[in-house]
Amino acid sequence: MHVTIPYVIAALLFGLGVYGVLRRRNAILVLMAVELMLNAVNLILVTADVSLRSALTGVAVESWARPSAAQPGTGGVLTLFVIVLAAAEVGVGLAIVLQYYRMRQAVVVDDVRLDDDEERVAG
Numbered sequence: 001m002h003v004t005i006p007y008v009i010a011a012l013l014f015g016l017g018v019y020g021v022l023r024r025r026n027a028i029l030v031l032m033a034v035e036l037m038l039n040a041v042n043l044i045l046v047t048a049d050v051s052l053r054s055a056l057t058g059v060a061v062e063s064w065a066r067p068s069a070a071q072p073g074t075g076g077v078l079t080l081f082v083i084v085l086a087a088a089e090v091g092v093g094l095a096i097v098l099q100y101y102r103m104r105q106a107v108v109v110d111d112v113r114l115d116d117d118e119e120r121v122a123g
Contacts, residue, residue: 006047013040027097027107031090038086042079049075 013036020033052075101107 003047003051006043010040010043010047013037013043025108025110027093027100027109030109031093031097034093035086035090038082038089042082045075045079045082047075 017033017035017037017040020036021030024030024033097107100112104111
């Protein structure tokens with residue numbers, strides 16, 4: 001398989017995620033678009049790791065600082081960090097969205113007011 005195919009798919013996924021963040025009004029859909037962008041980054045990390053491993057076949061292990069082939073590559077480890085980051089982002093983001101829905105009965109991103117209600121009433 002050509003290494004460019006996963007890169008093109010990741011670029012399309014990332015572009016679709018950016019479009020979702022810029023065009024969606026619902027906060028839940030914006031969070032889903034951010035997750036789509038993080039999954040595109042995961043695909044790029046794993047593809048880069050696999051392509052580097054295949055490019056370094058025949059090179060002495062000491063020259064690229066991998067003591068044994070049984071250890072996971074850098075791309076896999078970074079992918080696990082991105083997955084943990086995505087899980088934390090979803091937890092915090094959904095908590096914020098649910099709290100906002102309880103207060104305002106809507107989760108439309110365009111209608112989110114950033115000013116304090118007390119300042120608006122007093123002014």
